[in-house]
Amino acid sequence: MTTFKDRLKLGRDARKACPRSSQHELGNIDRDPVSLIESSSEGRVKSLVELRYGRMLVSPFTFYRGNALLQAHDLAGTPNMGMTFPICGDCHLMNFGGFATPERNLLFSVNDFDEVHPGPWEWDLKRLVASFAVAARDLRHGPSVEEQVCRAVVASYQKSMAICATQSALGIWYDSITYEDMLEQAKSKATIEQVERSMQKAERRTHAELLPKMTEVDEHGHLSIRDDLPEIFHLHHATSLLDLGDDLKTAHSWQSIYDTFMRDYRTTLAGDRRELLARFEVQDMAFKVVGVGSVGSRCLVALLTDNQQHPLFLQFKEARPSVLARYVKVKAKARHNGQRVVEGQRLMQSASDLFLGWTSGPNGRHFYVRQLRDMKVSAELETFDAETFTAYARVCAQALAGAHAKASGRAAEISGYIGNSDTLVDALLRYAKNYTDQNEQDFERFQHACRKGRLIARSEADFAADHLP
Structure with missing residues (x-):
């Protein structure tokens, strides 16, 4: 030994x-x-x-x-x-x-x-x-x-x-x-x-605090995400910044994209978290630009609410191949890049997001999923x-x-x-x-x-x- x-x-x-x-x-x-x-x-x-x-x-x-x-x-x-x-x-x-x-x-x-x-x-x-x-x-x-x-x-x-x-x-x-x-x-x-x-x-950085900043209510009382260019925009609106041939833009609707996401995503969650997620209903989904190095990769935010209209924001972020992949001989165990990100996070952090998981989108693009902003805070250098x-x-x-x-x-x-x-x-x-x-x-x-x-x-x-x- x-x-x-x-x-x-x-x-x-x-x-x-x-x-x-x-x-x-x-x-x-x-x-x-x-x-x-x-x-x-x-x-x-x-x-x-x-x-x-x-x-x-x-x-x-x-x-x-x-x-x-x-x-x-x-x-x-x-x-x-x-x-x-x-x-x-x-x-x-x-x-x-x-x-x-x-x-x-x-x-x-x-x-x-x-x-x-x-x-x-x-x-x-x-x-x-x-x-x-x-x-x-x-x-x-x-x-x-x-x-x-x-x-x-x-x-x-x-x-x-x-x-x-x-x-x-x-x-x-x-x-x-x-x-x-x-x-x-x-x-x-x-x-x-x-x-x-x-x-x-x-x-203070909770879903409830984020709700009035990111959403609006139309004349019919429907809750939706507010466009805020270039940070946030809807995929099929005239203000969309997506390329004409982008698979997210050519999809029939945001609902069809969401359904595609959820089909695989649910299977990556533990049973109790699948049960919790089932208590929410999706209201809207939009594209969200994040960070500096991530800008241009595909990232979407879905607004969900429970039966008392309390919100949950889920972020579906594209998982591209790691920048290290071409420079090291050892390959990542996971072939799905969303799985690579999630398993890496679970391995390196002492605790991880309640809704952390992975999925695939239109045309098989890889994504990982987590809550948006929930109690997350960065240094103000x-x-x-x-x-x-x-x-x-x-x-x-x-x-x-x-x-x-x-x-x-x-x-x-x-x-x-x-x-x-x-x-x-x-x-x-x-x-x-x-x-x-x-x-x-x-x-x-x-x-x-x-x-x-x-x-x-x-x-x-x-x-x-x-x-x-």
Whole structure:
């Protein structure tokens, strides 16, 4: 039987083939970033690709968030210790946040799994630490804060993984980060206030609170989702932004699409949740644009109500192949991309959405399903001072270490590789700083492509102006 010390030694021995100091390397950066960006837009709604580029054009940070494929390409050329298991795949600092468990407890963790796929754990950690460097520079915190938050990320991951290495399998499985834990760890008044505000905001972000913001009642008393271009629009209205030949637009009605979704979706839920879902009746469905990197992929929101007219919003989000798929030899176990996302989320989170499941839509497109917005809350980086920003860096890294430990069952090997010194901290600080420089160069080339017309970028205001009365 392999002992705890044996597993630590396996991790330490991996340094021979992959020295920790080599983790500073940037990888495959001799490429045309614009071509990779174009390839990541294939298969998306064409008109919304212009909005995606518009959002990426806002800053180097939104550019970084908007194209995980580019860094995945680069990371494929970097050294790793040779351990592969399901990782997040798009592990930047805005893909963490608060969410409600089925028991209505508020937890903090990784909360975006669109790109989940087997891969080296180093790729997640490198994307996370680089995202903090990019954001710190974008928000003009200064070089000292940039270094501080990057060191905090790696040191926190190191410490948290060492703790995970000593825990039992069930201990790791049940472990979670609550907002009460974050309050106890907060070191400054400003950080405590930020956590308290997030808790209060999450408690308000319910389906009932969302109802008047997203819906309207017609003269017949029928409840429907309100169009709000370019964010929300109905598939078959004159204001639809779908391409003429899109399979969602050519479908007979939104009801037929919903029925197609529900046929397979119900089978992915546990029996008690199927029973709960049966107590709701669908009222309307519309297209919803989400995020930065996801813009142009198909996402629909269905409004359902129970017999007392209390709402439930379900989000059906297209599950495209992971950006990691072309860069790693190990294949995902699930052939259905919606199943890949759901199983990855269930594996990496300590608790998951009550209605999390997967399905297929018209023409066999893959989708996964979850509640829209229910008690979900993200960081408001613009309001963070240096201490709060660093505290956020620590908790993101703690959450990532827990997710990796849970997904892999190999915390001791990872901890053995990292060790107790600052060797990996120093290497990934160097990586983050250099990749932030690389990101700025790529952003400049992206801006040039937009100015020269190779890429078309449009803002929300541009789309809204097209439909002014």
